[in-house]
Amino acid sequence: LNGTRKIVIIGCSTAGTMAAIQARKTDRNAEIWIISREKYPEYSLCGLPYVVSGIIKDFKSLIVHPIDFYEKTLRVNLMLNTEALSINTSEKSVLVKDLITGEEKKLKYDSLVLATGAKPASLPIKGIYKQGVFSIRTISDVESLLLHLKNLSSKLIVIVGAGLIGMEMAESLSIKGYEVLIVEILQEILPAMLDPDMASIVHKKAEEKGIKILTGTSLEEIIGDEKVEAVMIKGKKIPTETVIVAARVNPEVELAKKAGISIGEMGGIKVNEYLQTSIENIYAAGDCIETFDLISKKSFPIQLATTAARQGIIAGANAAGDLKKYPGSTGVATTKLFGLEIATAGITSSLATKLGIKSTSIRTTALTKAHYYPEAKPITTKLIADIKSKRIIGAQFIGEEGASLRANLVALAIRANIELSELELLETCYAPPVSPLWDPLSIAAQALSKKLSSMIE
Amino acid sequence: LNGTRKIVIIGCSTAGTMAAIQARKTDRNAEIWIISREKYPEYSLCGLPYVVSGIIKDFKSLIVHPIDFYEKTLRVNLMLNTEALSINTSEKSVLVKDLITGEEKKLKYDSLVLATGAKPASLPIKGIYKQGVFSIRTISDVESLLLHLKNLSSKLIVIVGAGLIGMEMAESLSIKGYEVLIVEILQEILPAMLDPDMASIVHKKAEEKGIKILTGTSLEEIIGDEKVEAVMIKGKKIPTETVIVAARVNPEVELAKKAGISIGEMGGIKVNEYLQTSIENIYAAGDCIETFDLISKKSFPIQLATTAARQGIIAGANAAGDLKKYPGSTGVATTKLFGLEIATAGITSSLATKLGIKSTSIRTTALTKAHYYPEAKPITTKLIADIKSKRIIGAQFIGEEGASLRANLVALAIRANIELSELELLETCYAPPVSPLWDPLSIAAQALSKKLSSMIE
Numbered sequence: 075l076n077g078t079r080k081i082v083i084i085g086c087s088t089a090g091t092m093a094a095i096q097a098r099k100t101d102r103n104a105e106i107w108i109i110s111r112e113k114y115p116e117y118s119l120c121g122l123p124y125v126v127s128g129i130i131k132d133f134k135s136l137i138v139h140p141i142d143f144y145e146k147t148l149r150v151n152l153m154l155n156t157e158a159l160s161i162n163t164s165e166k167s168v169l170v171k172d173l174i175t176g177e178e179k180k181l182k183y184d185s186l187v188l189a190t191g192a193k194p195a196s197l198p199i200k201g202i203y204k205q206g207v208f209s210i211r212t213i214s215d216v217e218s219l220l221l222h223l224k225n226l227s228s229k230l231i232v233i234v235g236a237g238l239i240g241m242e243m244a245e246s247l248s249i250k251g252y253e254v255l256i257v258e259i260l261q262e263i264l265p266a267m268l269d270p271d272m273a274s275i276v277h278k279k280a281e282e283k284g285i286k287i288l289t290g291t292s293l294e295e296i297i298g299d300e301k302v303e304a305v306m307i308k309g310k311k312i313p314t315e316t317v318i319v320a321a322r323v324n325p326e327v328e329l330a331k332k333a334g335i336s337i338g339e340m341g342g343i344k345v346n347e348y349l350q351t352s353i354e355n356i357y358a359a360g361d362c363i364e365t366f367d368l369i370s371k372k373s374f375p376i377q378l379a380t381t382a383a384r385q386g387i388i389a390g391a392n393a394a395g396d397l398k399k400y401p402g403s404t405g406v407a408t409t410k411l412f413g414l415e416i417a418t419a420g421i422t423s424s425l426a427t428k429l430g431i432k433s434t435s436i437r438t439t440a441l442t443k444a445h446y447y448p449e450a451k452p453i454t455t456k457l458i459a460d461i462k463s464k465r466i467i468g469a470q471f472i473g474e475e476g477a478s479l480r481a482n483l484v485a486l487a488i489r490a491n492i493e494l495s496e497l498e499l500l501e502t503c504y505a506p507p508v509s510p511l512w513d514p515l516s517i518a519a520q521a522l523s524k525k526l527s528s529m530i531e
Numbered sequence: 532l533n534g535t536r537k538i539v540i541i542g543c544s545t546a547g548t549m550a551a552i553q554a555r556k557t558d559r560n561a562e563i564w565i566i567s568r569e570k571y572p573e574y575s576l577c578g579l580p581y582v583v584s585g586i587i588k589d590f591k592s593l594i595v596h597p598i599d600f601y602e603k604t605l606r607v608n609l610m611l612n613t614e615a616l617s618i619n620t621s622e623k624s625v626l627v628k629d630l631i632t633g634e635e636k637k638l639k640y641d642s643l644v645l646a647t648g649a650k651p652a653s654l655p656i657k658g659i660y661k662q663g664v665f666s667i668r669t670i671s672d673v674e675s676l677l678l679h680l681k682n683l684s685s686k687l688i689v690i691v692g693a694g695l696i697g698m699e700m701a702e703s704l705s706i707k708g709y710e711v712l713i714v715e716i717l718q719e720i721l722p723a724m725l726d727p728d729m730a731s732i733v734h735k736k737a738e739e740k741g742i743k744i745l746t747g748t749s750l751e752e753i754i755g756d757e758k759v760e761a762v763m764i765k766g767k768k769i770p771t772e773t774v775i776v777a778a779r780v781n782p783e784v785e786l787a788k789k790a791g792i793s794i795g796e797m798g799g800i801k802v803n804e805y806l807q808t809s810i811e812n813i814y815a816a817g818d819c820i821e822t823f824d825l826i827s828k829k830s831f832p833i834q835l836a837t838t839a840a841r842q843g844i845i846a847g848a849n850a851a852g853d854l855k856k857y858p859g860s861t862g863v864a865t866t867k868l869f870g871l872e873i874a875t876a877g878i879t880s881s882l883a884t885k886l887g888i889k890s891t892s893i894r895t896t897a898l899t900k901a902h903y904y905p906e907a908k909p910i911t912t913k914l915i916a917d918i919k920s921k922r923i924i925g926a927q928f929i930g931e932e933g934a935s936l937r938a939n940l941v942a943l944a945i946r947a948n949i950e951l952s953e954l955e956l957l958e959t960c961y962a963p964p965v966s967p968l969w970d971p972l973s974i975a976a977q978a979l980s981k982k983l984s985s986m987i988e
Contacts, residue, residue, distance in 0.1 A: 088968070121903060121963045130963075135903040238962075380961045383968055387956065401953070408960035417960050446578060446592040478960040479936035482970065485958055486940060490947035496858070499844065501942055503865035503874050503935040504837045505695075506578045506587075511545070511840055513939065 079104040081393050082168050082181050084158045084329065085189030086110035087119070088379050089360025091138065092386025093187045093393065098148050100394035107151045107181055108144065109158050109170055114213060115144060120379055122216050123239065127246035133213045161186065161333035163353050185355045185393040188330055188343060189386065192323035192361035192377055197234070201296030207317045210243055222316065229253050231316045232305050234293050236263035238409055240320030241276070244285050245411055255286045255314075257293050257307060267407055267418040271437060272456050272470045279412040293317070325362045325375050338364040340374040347399045349389040357393050359385035366402040368489060369421050369467050370429045376403055404485040408478035417481035420468030420488050423458050432461045433468075434529065436522040440514035442476045444506035451475055455518040457484075464494055464526055469515075480515050494523050536561040538850050539625050539638050541615045541786065542646030543567035544576070545836050546817025548595065549843025550644045550850065555605045557851035564608045564638055565601065566615050566627050571670060572601060577836055579673050580696065584703035590670045618643065618790035620810050642812045642850040645787055645800060646843065649780035649818035649834055654691070658753030664774045667700055679773065686710050688773045689762050691750050693720035695866055697777030698733070701742050702868055712743045712771075714750050714764060724864055724875040728894060729913050729927045736869040750774070782819045782832050795821040797831040804856045806846040814850050816842035823859040825946060826878050826924045827886045833860055861942040865935035874938035877925030877945050880915050889918045890925075891986065893979040897971035899933045901963035908932055912975040914941075921951055921983055926972070937972050951980050 081097050083090050086108045094108055108115075117136040124130040144152040159169045159178070168186065171178045194209045196202075208219045231247055233240050236258035244254045256263070262270035263277050277287060288307065295306040296317055304313045325342040336352035338344040342364035349357050360382035364373035381403050388400045408417040426433040435458040443450035453473030460467050469484040471477035487497060497519035504511045512520075538554050540547050543565045551565055565572075574593040581587040601609040612630045619626070625643065628635045651666045653659075665676045688704055690697050693715035701711045713720070719727035720734050734744060745764065752763040753774055761770045782799040793809035795801040799821035806814050817839035821830035838860050845857045865874040883890040892915040900907040910930030917924050926941040928934035944954060954976035961968045969977075 118901065118903070118963060118968075120961065121901060124904065124963055129905060130903055378961070379968055380958055384956045384958065401956070404958055406958055406960045407962075408965045409962045410964040415965055417965075419960075444575065444578065446575070446587055447581070448586060475932075476936060478962070478965045479933060479940070482957070482959045483936070483940045483943060486943055486947070486949070489953075489958075490943070490949060492943070492947060496946075499841045499858070500939070501837060501841065501861055501863055501946075502939045503863045503876075504577065504835070505864075505866045505935070506575060506581055507867040508865045508872055508874075508935045511575075511836055 079394065080182055080184045081106045081187070082183040083108045083187040083189060083390075084168065085191055085360070086112065086115045086152070086154070087189065087191055087360065087382070088116060089191075089382040089386035089389070090187070090189035091116040092383050093189060093359060093390030094144070094148055094150050096387045096390030097394040098150070100391050100396050104394055105151070106148070107153060109153045109156050109168070111155070111157050111173065112212065113155055115139060115141060115152060115154065117213060118379070119211065122210060122213070123242035123246040126216065126220065126243060127249045133217070136213070158329055161329060163333050163356070166355070185357065187389050187393050188351070188356065188358040188362060189360045189389070190326040190329060190362045192375070193326050194319060195322050195324045197319060197321055199293050199296060201298065201302075202319070204296055204298050204302050205300050206298070206302030206315050207296060207319060209319055210239060211323065219318065226315055228313060228315045230255060230312070230314045231318060232257065232293070232312070232314050233318045233320055235319065235321035236287060236289070237266060237320060237322070238264065238407070240318075241280070241411055242409060243318060243320060244280070245283070248283060248285055253284075255312070256288065257291050258287065258289045259292045261290050263287060263289065264416070265424070267416065267422070268470050269423045269456065272454070272472060275454060275472050276411055276414060276416060279414060283412050323361070323377060327362055330358070330362070338373055340364050342375040344373070348392050348397065349385055349400050350392065357389040359389035366400070368402040368404050370431070372429065376405055378405075378407055380406060401489070404488045406481050406485045408481060413474060414472055415475060415477035417471045417477035418469070419481040419485040420458070420466065422468055422470070426458065426467060431467065433458050434461055434525060435459070436518060436525050438514070438518045438521050440517045441510055442473060442514065443508060444510050447506045449507070453477065453514045455480070455514050457518040457522045459494060459522055459526060461526070461529065465491070466494060466497065483515065494519055494526070498523055536851065537639055537641045538563045538644065539640040540565045540644040540646060540847075541625065542648055542817070543569065543572045543609070543611070544646065544648055544817065544839070545573060546648075546839040546843035546846070547644070547646035548573040549840050550646060550816060550847030551601070551605055551607050553844045553847030554851040555607070557848050557853050561851055562608070563605070564610060566610045566613045566625070568612070568614050568630065569669065570612055572596060572598060572609060572611065574670060575836070576668065579667060579670070580699035580703040583673065583677065583700060584706045590674070593670070615786055618786060620790050620813070623812070640812075642814065644846045644850050645808070645813065645815040645819060646817045646846070647783040647786060647819045649832070650783050651776060652779050652781045654776060654778055656750050656753060658755065658759075659776070661753055661755050661759050662757050663755070663759030663772050664753060664776060666776055667696060668780065676775065683772055685770060685772045687712060687769070687771045688775060689714065689750070689769070689771050690775045690777055692776065692778035693744060693746070694723060694777060694779070695721065695864070697775075698737070698868055699866060700775060700777060701737070702740070705740060705742055710741075712769070713745065714748050715744065715746045716749045718747050720744060720746065721873070722881070724873065724879070725927050726880045726913065729911070729929060732911060732929050733868055733871060733873060736871060740869050780818070780834060784819055787815070787819070795830055797821050799832040801830070805849050805854065806842055806857050807849065814846040816846035823857070825859040825861050827888070829886070833862055835862075835864055837863060858946070861945045863938050863942045865938060870931060871929055872932060872934040874928045874934035875926070876938040876942040877915070877923065879925055879927070883915065883924060888924065890915050891918055891982060892916070893975060893982055895971070895975045895978050897974045898967055899930060899971065900965060901967050904963045906964070910934065910971045912937070912971050914975045914979045916951060916979055916983060918983070918986065922948070923951060923954065940972065951976055951983070955980055
C-alpha cells in the first residue's frame, strides 16, 4: 500500500457502521467513505415496531449515532442519500450518484466493504403494487404506513408473513387498536425461530389477545382500483385498506453480481473466513452475505443485527489491513411478544430435518426461581440433539423472563462443543429469589439425555 | 459385591438427598439408609431468610420432598432425629443413636456417603453463649429466633457477619420493621462474592434502606446476665436483646476425622475426582468437603447448595457402583438484596491476590435492553483476567435483572476455556424489548481486552 489507505463502505446500517468504527480503530490515517441510499445513518430496524406501538416515541430515538459521530469522531466521509451504481474492480472505483442532486462521481478505493443489507422479496401476489401495500423494512416504509393509517375507514390490517417482524408489527398495531389478520404460508408462526410445537404457545397467546392468524394459507390477490379495497384469502373476499408485507427478505446482491463477485447457492455474497469476497480487497458483511453456520457447517444468510454487527467489525478490520477471522455463527435470536420472552439458539428440528441431520428433542417446563418463591415463573425449554454426535444443536425458550440469556448460554455451549452430560450438571447460580437449584436448561438436558440413552438401548 | 448393596448416607440435606436419588437410579436393588440429626428431611437453607420476612409463608414450604418421597418413591430407610456417633471402617459399620429414644444401633454398609454439611464457626466473642444469641443455619435455629422476637422490647438486632446469609437476614428483619446493625470484620460486605468496589454498590443501597453497617469492625463483647442486654462495639456499649451470628461456617468433619479419613489443609474432607475419600467405599459431598476449583487448581470448601447438589449426584452414583467424575467447580453464586440482583462467577480480585495470581480487572455499566427502550436497566459488570494467561478468572454482576444468568455464562466460558477475544464478539440475542445489540458482558470484555493490550505495549 502506497500512501493513505482509501476504504469505501457501501451501506450505513449495522454492518456498515461497525465496519467504519473498526476500520478507524485499525488504521488511524485511512480515508474512509460510507455510502448510503437512506437519509439517516444506522438505525435500529428491530425498533421500528415499537415506534408504531408508541412504546418508543419517535424514529429519531432509533438512530444509533448522530452524524457528528461519523464525521467528527470517526472522521468518515458520510454520503447519505447516495446510491452506489457500479463497482469497477480493475480500476478499484465505485460510481456513486447523489439521489438529491443527481450528480454522479467516482470514488477510488484500496479496499471496499459491501454492507448492502437485504430487501423484501417480491412476492408473486396479484395486486401487490397497489396503494395501501407496505413493506416495513426502513424508516421511510414505516413513515408511509403511519401516514396511511391516519386516514383509514377500515380498522382491519392484513399482515403477510408471521416471522419476527410480522408478529412484532401485529402486536404493535393491536396495541394501537387495529384489528390484525396475519396470513402465513407455512404451517406455524415464527418458523425461522421456533418449531411448530413451541410456536403454538405464542400462537395461542396472540389469539387470546385478539389477533387472527391463518397459517398454511397464502394471500391470493389484492383487490382494488389504485388503492387496496380487499384481499382474497381461501377464495373469500375480505375488505381492508391495508396490507403489510413482512415476508422474507433477500440479500441485496445486485451491485456485487454486476461487478462479478461470486454469489453463493443460497443467494448471498460468498465470503471466506476473513469475510473476503471472491475479489481481493472486497469484503462483505451483514444481511447481504452467506454466514458460516457452526452447526450445519454450511453457509446461508442469517440476517440478524447480531451477526451483522460482529461481521462488520471483522470486515472493517480486514479492510484496514488486519487479518481477523469470523468464527462463524450459531444463530441466536430473541423477541418479546404478548408478554412472552422468546429465544432460540442453533437450529430448529425442522431445519435439522431439511439439512439431513437426524435429531431428537425434548420439551420441558420448569420454574425460573425456587418453586416455593412467589415470583417464580414457568419457562418452556425445547432442546434438540444430533442423535449421532449426541451434541446439542438447538434450543428454544419461551417464558415471561430469562429466555434470551439462556439461549446465549446454549449458543456458547454449542460453540465450545460442550457435551450434553456437562449441561446436565452445569454449575449455575442458586438463590430462591433469583434462580432455582437446577436451572430449567439443566432439567431439559437431563430429560434429553435420558431420552437419548433409551433410544440406544 | 455379594448380594444386595448396602449404602448408608449420613446427612439429609441437599448433598445427602441427591446422593440417595442418584444411588437409587444407579442401583434399583440397593438397600439405602439416610441418617440425619434433624427433624426434617432436605429443606432449603437458602430460603430461611424469606420465611423471616414473610415472603415465604412457613418453614414447611422449604421442605423439598415429603417423607413419602424418600420412603416410597426412593425406597430409602430415612432415619431422622438420628445421630451418627462413629464409623468403624474395618467392620464397615456406622453406630447411630436415635435422639428421641436414646437407642443405639449399628448399620452395616458396603459404601458410605458423608454429607455432613457445615456448622457455624465458634467465634471467640465473650458472652456468645448468652440467651438471645442465635445461629441461623437450621429451621430450629430460625424457629428459636422467631420465638425470641415475639417478646422484644428493643427493636435493634445486631448481626455479626455481612456475608450472603447475614445480608439476606438483615433485609428480611428490616422488612419486618426491626432496626438492623451489621458488624463485619472485613473491609466490605459480601467478601466471598464481591470485591469491595462492587460490594460498595450494595452497601450504599442497604444504608439507603436504613440498615446500619460497620465494616472492619468486630463485636468485642456481649453483655448481660443470662440474657443479652447490650453489645460492645469499638468500646461503645449498644443496648440490644438480640445477636445473630451469621459468620463463616466450617465443614463438619469430626465424624470423618475420628474414623481416620484424611482432612485437607482448608479443613474439609479430602476427596479425589470420584469424590472418594482416603478410605475406599467412603465418598463425601457438599459443604463438608474441599472442592476442586477450576481456576486456582486448588481445593477448598465452596459450601454452596449448587455444588452440594452436583456433588451429591456424583457421590451417590459412585457409592452405587458407577464411576462418575466430578468436573470441579468455577464457583457461581447469586442473591437478591434491596432490589438488586447480585451474582458472581469464578474468583474475586481479592482472592486472586491471596492465591498469588496476578490479575487485572475492569468495571463497566451498560444497559440490559436497547438503550432507547423504556424498560432498559443498568447492570454493572466487573471482569477479572489473569494477566499472564489473558483468560477470564472471575466476573461480578449487579443490576435489577440479568445478573445470575450472565454469571452462569461466564462460569461456562471459564470451564470451556474460552478466550477473552471470543467473549468480546460473543454472539448474543438482540431485540429491543429484551436485550441490547452488545451484551453488557461483551462490552466489559471489550474494555478489559483494551486494558490488557495497553498493559503489554
